[in-house]
Amino acid sequence: MTVTAAHTEAPRDERRGRVARGRVLLYAFLISLLVVFALPLLWALSSSFKARSDIFSYPPQPLPLPATLENFRGLLDGQPFWSWFLTSTLVAGISTVVSVALCSLAGFAFAKYRFKGKRFLFNLMFSSLAVPFAVIVVPLFTMIAKAHLTTPYFALVVPWVAPAFGIFMMRQYTEQAVPDALLDAGRVDGCTEFALFRRIALPLLRPALGALGVWSFLASYNSLLWPLIVVSAPEDYTLPLGIQALFGATGRQYDLVLAAAVLAAVPSLLVFFLLRRQLLEGLTAGAVKS
Amino acid sequence: MTSPPTPRTRPPTGRRAVDAAAPSWWLRHQRALAPYVFISPFYLLYGLFLLVPIGVGLYLSCTEWAGLGTPRWVGLRNYQDLMTDSSFWTSVRNTSLYVVFTMCVVVPAALLIAQALNARGLRGRDMFRLAYFMPVVISPIVVALVFGLIFDNEFGLVNGLLEAAFGFGGVDWLGDPAWARVTVVILVLWRWTGYLTIFFLAGLQNVPKELYEAAAIDGAGPVRRFWEVTLPSLRPVTAFVAVTVLISTAQIFEEPFLLTQGGPGESTLSVAMFIFRAGFQRQQLGYAAAAGVLLFLVVFIFGLLAMRALKVGREQ
Incomplete structure (x- = not known):
């Protein structure tokens, strides 16, 4: 955990007391927020190890005593958890790879070329961010159902693999990270334009690719509304659909679904922690540049 | 049932075939054509999965259709019915509440937290930032389950804590109409504040230090420095955040759907x-x-107004 070097400017004695008190308040504020943000998740983790009858014991018990793995065993033995898991991760993985490729290519074009209609095309692309999903959901579902393409590997992937947000982000990043001189040098060496992208731009864009990758993975892995509409066969369920169905089927009992929720959160958190720096920095790159 | 031809995405393959047949032509023109080839996959998908559905949606909105057989044309009757549908107006009122809440509470809260995180020489800044961001990483279904658990009216953690602290804990968080709205709003606050914070924090870190020093020399206190230096410098970030929040909250679905099923x-x-x-x-x-x-229409008009007001999208 890096901390920026502390700038101590030797505050005067009378100010020192006030500053110290301010510090204490600041840390108290930040730590209580930390508790507020982390507590619900820790509570779920703890509850997933409680016996069904203990989940709602009163007064609430912070620790699962006695701890049991019964919920996890019941889930993995009795429910097609791994099938949901596989569908979710595969769909998210495929979407991520394809969308990172398409967005970086388009972002590169918008950042590094002058071409006729660029401004118009860019605005067209950007305006699609303002189209609410709710507007296209009914017709899109109708089209996909009519075409018998409701398999998750088509319906959950193809319509969403080129998000305008991703292209915008890649354009911002490419403008900063890829010097024109390098591209010109590549041209002199006889590289085709695609080779310029693949050999020169892509390696320089690696942090942004990571950011976009996590972003797409999470967006796909966590998505609920669209899968809820388009996927109907239980054997095609993704994790959110499976958990949702399980919750309904068990009469809104928490034992199995909490175990499923905890396991489902593992990939999201793993991806997030592995690529946290890229994600947080990449996400803000577009917004901060004036 | 007849099925229309499968829409397929196959961006540059066609081009490559041309390339092989006439290398000299392609090599001569590739520099001019490359950007179009590079952006074409997006516009193909844009057409198929955005423009076409918008067109179909406009058509369907003037029909009566249960999903089978042929849609029956009814002109503008659906729109007329919506205008007198009390459920629709309830949903509009609730959505407006969510939007106003996020704009007036979540966004300022995120700015406040970012300001705190931007304090000089703060230890553990990355850890705080990361922890605050975490809720948005977790699947909404998981989050909603957890909230259902801790806001349970009989045995939930929140009522337990209230009971322990104030000796009263009988709030029916999810069963009472007013409290249910509050709970949804709390969920929104919990889920999105940390996400917006990182945008403000990045913006704050970009404010030139000299501006603050100059203001301090002019005798401006912390409050005036915030209004006269911080806020104006943050305008681009604020604009970005405000427009994003407006557009996404207007479409809010997951939080109320999962937590209360709308009830x-x-x-x-x-x-x-x-x-x-x-x-x-x-x-x-x-x-x-x-x-x-x-x-x-509503999102588009409000989005446009907000962009005008905040001068977003004008480059340089």
């Missing part, structure tokens, strides 16, 4: 949920499409 009654129903319910639970696809078109 009790319709007290937490949002417009996106209204559309989902009409289209996919009641098989009124034309009606749902009409509500979708109205939502689009």
Whole structure:
């Protein structure tokens, strides 16, 4: 955990007391927020190890005593958890790879070329961010159902693999990270334009690719509304659909679904922690540049 | 049933065939054509999965259709019906509440937290930032389950804590219409504040230090420095955040759907949920499409107004 070097400017004695008190308040504020943000998740983790009858014991018990793995065993033995898991991760993985490729290519074009209609095309692309999903959901579902393409590997992937947000982000990043001189040098060496992208731009864009990758993975892995509409066969369920169905089927009992929720959160958190720096920095790159 | 041809995405393969047949032509023109080839996959998908559905949606919104057989043309009747549908207006009111809340509470809260995180020489800044961001990483279904658990009216953690602290803990968080709205709003606050914080924090870190020093020399206190230096410098970030929040909250679905199913009654129903319910639970696809078109118009107009007001999208 890096901390920026502390700038101590030797505050005067009378100010020192006030500053110290301010510090204490600041840390108290930040730590209580930390508790507020982390507590619900820790509570779920703890509850997933409680016996069904203990989940709602009163007064609430912070620790699962006695701890049991019964919920996890019941889930993995009795429910097609791994099938949901596989569908979710595969769909998210495929979407991520394809969308990172398409967005970086388009972002590169918008950042590094002058071409006729660029401004118009860019605005067209950007305006699609303002189209609410709710507007296209009914017709899109109708089209996909009519075409018998409701398999998750088509319906959950193809319509969403080129998000305008991703292209915008890649354009911002490419403008900063890829010097024109390098591209010109590549041209002199006889590289085709695609080779310029693949050999020169892509390696320089690696942090942004990571950011976009996590972003797409999470967006796909966590998505609920669209899968809820388009996927109907239980054997095609993704994790959110499976958990949702399980919750309904068990009469809104928490034992199995909490175990499923905890396991489902593992990939999201793993991806997030592995690529946290890229994600947080990449996400803000577009917004901060004036 | 006849199935129309499968839409397929196959961006540059066609080009490559041309390339092989006439290398000299392609090599001569590739520099001019490359950008178009590079952006073409997006526009192909844009056409197929955005423009076409918008067109189909406009058509469906003027029909009555249960999903089978042929849609029956009814002109503007769906729109007229929506205007007198009290459920629809309830959903509009609830959605407006969510939007106003996020703009007036979540966004300022995120700015405040970012300001705190930007304090000089703060230890553990990355850890705080990361922890605050975490809720948005977790699947909404998981989050909603957890909230259902801790806001349970009889045995939930929140009522337990209230009981322990104030000796009263009988709040029916999810069963009472007013409290249910509050709970949804708390969920929104919990889920999105940390996400917005990182944008403000990045903006704050970009404010030139000299500006603060100059203001301090002029004798400006912390409050005046915030109004006269911080806020104006943050304008681009604020604009970005405000427009994003406006557009996404106007379509809010997951939080009320998962936490309360729109209930009790319709007290937490949002417009996106209204559309989902009409289209996919009641098989009124034309009606749902009409509500979708109205939502689009409203979001578009408000988005445009906000962008005008905050001068977004004007480069340089």
